[in-house]
Amino acid sequence: MNRQAQAVVLLLLGGAVIRACFTDLYLNYVKEGLRPFLIAAGVLLVAAAVMTLWYELRPVPRAAATGDGPGQPEARAGGHDDHDHHDHHDDHDHHDHHDGHGHHEPRVGWLLILPVLGLLLVAPPALGSYAAGQAGTALASQQQPSDYPPLPEGDPVRVSVLDYASRALFDKGASIGDRRVQVTGFITAGPDGQPILARMVLSCCAADGRPVKLGMTGNAPAGLADDTWVEVTGRYSDRIGRDAVNDAEIPYLDVESWRQVPAPKQPYE
Amino acid sequence: MTPETPAAPDGAATTATVDAAAPDVPPKVPPPAGGAEPRRWLGDRIGSVEVLAALLVLLIIFREPLAGALSTPRLQTWTTVFVSVMVQAVPFLVFGVLLSAVIAVFVPRSFWARALPKHPAAAVPVASAAGVVLPGCECGSVPIAGSLIRRGVTPAAALAFLLAAPAINPIVLTATAVAFPNNPEMVLARGLASLVVAMVMGWLWLRLGRADWIRLPRRPELDDASRGRAFWAAVRHDVTHAGGFLVLGAMAAASINVLVPERWLQTLADNAVLSVLALAVLAVLLSICSEADAFVAASLSQFSLTSRLVFLVVGPMVDLKLISMQAGVFGRRFALRFAPATFAVAVAVAVGAGAVLL
Numbered sequence: 001m002n003r004q005a006q007a008v009v010l011l012l013l014g015g016a017v018i019r020a021c022f023t024d025l026y027l028n029y030v031k032e033g034l035r036p037f038l039i040a041a042g043v044l045l046v047a048a049a050v051m052t053l054w055y056e057l058r059p060v061p062r063a064a065a066t067g068d069g070p071g072q073p074e075a076r077a078g079g080h081d082d083h084d085h086h087d088h089h090d091d092h093d094h095h096d097h098h099d100g101h102g103h104h105e106p107r108v109g110w111l112l113i114l115p116v117l118g119l120l121l122v123a124p125p126a127l128g129s130y131a132a133g134q135a136g137t138a139l140a141s142q143q144q145p146s147d148y149p150p151l152p153e154g155d156p157v158r159v160s161v162l163d164y165a166s167r168a169l170f171d172k173g174a175s176i177g178d179r180r181v182q183v184t185g186f187i188t189a190g191p192d193g194q195p196i197l198a199r200m201v202l203s204c205c206a207a208d209g210r211p212v213k214l215g216m217t218g219n220a221p222a223g224l225a226d227d228t229w230v231e232v233t234g235r236y237s238d239r240i241g242r243d244a245v246n247d248a249e250i251p252y253l254d255v256e257s258w259r260q261v262p263a264p265k266q267p268y269e
Numbered sequence: 270m271t272p273e274t275p276a277a278p279d280g281a282a283t284t285a286t287v288d289a290a291a292p293d294v295p296p297k298v299p300p301p302a303g304g305a306e307p308r309r310w311l312g313d314r315i316g317s318v319e320v321l322a323a324l325l326v327l328l329i330i331f332r333e334p335l336a337g338a339l340s341t342p343r344l345q346t347w348t349t350v351f352v353s354v355m356v357q358a359v360p361f362l363v364f365g366v367l368l369s370a371v372i373a374v375f376v377p378r379s380f381w382a383r384a385l386p387k388h389p390a391a392a393v394p395v396a397s398a399a400g401v402v403l404p405g406c407e408c409g410s411v412p413i414a415g416s417l418i419r420r421g422v423t424p425a426a427a428l429a430f431l432l433a434a435p436a437i438n439p440i441v442l443t444a445t446a447v448a449f450p451n452n453p454e455m456v457l458a459r460g461l462a463s464l465v466v467a468m469v470m471g472w473l474w475l476r477l478g479r480a481d482w483i484r485l486p487r488r489p490e491l492d493d494a495s496r497g498r499a500f501w502a503a504v505r506h507d508v509t510h511a512g513g514f515l516v517l518g519a520m521a522a523a524s525i526n527v528l529v530p531e532r533w534l535q536t537l538a539d540n541a542v543l544s545v546l547a548l549a550v551l552a553v554l555l556s557i558c559s560e561a562d563a564f565v566a567a568s569l570s571q572f573s574l575t576s577r578l579v580f581l582v583v584g585p586m587v588d589l590k591l592i593s594m595q596a597g598v599f600g601r602r603f604a605l606r607f608a609p610a611t612f613a614v615a616v617a618v619a620v621g622a623g624a625v626l627l
Contacts, residue, residue: 001317001509002316002317002318003505005316005317005318005320005321006505008318008321010505010509013359020356026356029349029353029356030356030357034357034360037360038356038360040363041359041364044504045508048501048504051504052501052502052505106509106597107513108509108510108514108516108597109510109513110513111517112509112512112513112516113325114516115352115356117328118352118355119356121329121332121336122348122352124345124348124349124352125349127349128346129342130345130346131346134346134527136531136568203444203448203560203561203564203565204557204558204560204561205356205357205558206349206350206352206353206354207357207526207558208557208561208562208564210564210565245530245531245535246569246571247571
């Protein structure tokens with residue numbers, strides 16, 4: 001991969017990252033807080049690409065005029081390129097000894113096309129029911145019952161799946177009382193085959209995504225395909241299930257009503 | 270190397286010829302003054318840029334079947350995990366590379382001679398402790414360590430820094446404290462164990478390491494008299510180089526994430542020895558960034574605290590994406606020795622720390 005091709009790949013990578021930041025695609029993969037760093041990194045990648053092309057394509061005579069100092073840029077550039085050619089010649093001839101690394105221009109850089117394709121062409125969706133079925137519910141740490149602040153105002157009160165589940169498990173529902181709560185998550189198959197509500201929780205990126213699972217009793221949604229997003233309203237239930245994957249407890253929600261909703265902008269909690 | 274093969278015209282251009290032809294390609298660059306007559310190869314008109322363009326056009330044409338092939342839940346999850354590991358790592362990689370380029374180009378060699386103790390054995394703990402101040406992922410620290418060695422820092426100290434920086438920086442320790450609200454001793458155990466592993470590995474390198482295991486690629490552009498040119502050349506090279514190996518590591522991590530269901534671990538959790546080994550191996554395979562691994566460890570609640578400490582100590586120091594990047598930056602001979610040694614030391618120290626502190 002020569003330098004111009006490297007510059008093109010860096011340009012694509014930087015562009016793909018910046019685009020993902022402005023289309024909210026990045027929320028499928030990382031936390032919202034990473035956005036400024038992603039944009040900065042994308043801009044730097046584009047800058048590296050532009051500077052590479054600038055140094056590569058800049059006509060040598062003009063370099064002497066606009067370059068970084070009077071004197072020998074021309075000779076310097078000449079000597080530099082010469083050196084490069086020599087390196088490549090070496091690489092080629094002793095290819096077998098080099099064993100794929102130690103190259104001056106890294107061939108492994110071709111692989112950087114893959115994340116570009118992933119972001120620009122494939123744009124995979126957020127983790128869903130498949131990932132949720134693979135992993136145990138995240139609320140497994142044996143927390144002591146601690147003081148949960150009272151629920152915010154509202155009837156029903158909107159809470160996150162994680163918030164409801166931890167209040168239901170570690171607070172035995174005391175801070176929920178008989179308030180009506182509303183949670184949003186996607187449908188996935190529970191341990192007993194019944195649909196349960198799940199939401200993935202990220203701490204960094206989707207590689208560490210873990211599901212929070214919530215069983216549903218009462219007027220539970222039925223007949224929905226996996227990965228359908230629903231908004232569920234209901235009250236605390238003291239029923240507890242068990243996650244077959246990590247043997248952790250799954251709290252339940254006594255559902256009063258539910259409706260199908262589009263996937264939220266932020267798929268993770 | 271597969272990406273370039275499908276687009277290689279009539280199969281004539283093997284990887285080697287494409288690579289060798291590469292420097293001859295740029296037709297827009299006038300032959301440098303005093304430069305040699307560009308050599309002619311069979312594929313002298315088909316260089317990296319042309320291959321890249323053809324590849325991209327093909328991919329855009331075949332976008333629909335490609336997306337269709339990736340739509341099974343398992344492959345889709347694989348793609349999501351792969352892309353998100355890359356997206357997560359890109360800022361750390363880019364900032365790490367920038368810092369390493371600054372070290373390589375702008376920080377004079379004399380600075381390191383003054384900043385670090387003269388004696389290599391004394392430089393190791395100083396370099397390990399310096400890891401505390403650099404909040405970053407492991408992906409950034411590999412090119413930085415490469416730059417440090419290039420600038421004359423003793424490899425033992427640079428390697429200690431490489432191991433310490435991702436493991437004991439404030440962000441990671443804070444994340445650990447948040448993930449283990451009922452076990453604050455976990456933070457202390459993780460910090461101390463990681464620091465000890467970094468120093469032990471530095472000293473081990475002084476005793477047993479051989480300089481010729483580290484094969485840093487020649488980088489003539491770093492000596493370019495134009496600082497700007499050298500700086501951007503270093504950034505470009507390190508991002509494509511370390512980034513390429515990061516892609517390899519991310520693919521491996523995504524495969525493990527999809528192929529190893531968590532319920533397999535359940536059966537190992539009850540045995541004290543097996544659980545330590547299982548989580549140590551899992552830390553290597555999963556390649557989760559060090560800022561997030563504490564949360565994953567917290568969710569592995571069926572395992573003992575000691576085995577989860579092993580997970581936290583091993584993860585930032587040895588994992589698939591790090592091994593891949595180390596093999597790229599320092600050479601395969603180095604990575605084949607360094608990674609297993611670090612793994613063994615990290616497991617031993619973490620078990621010891623677990624026995625004393627947890």
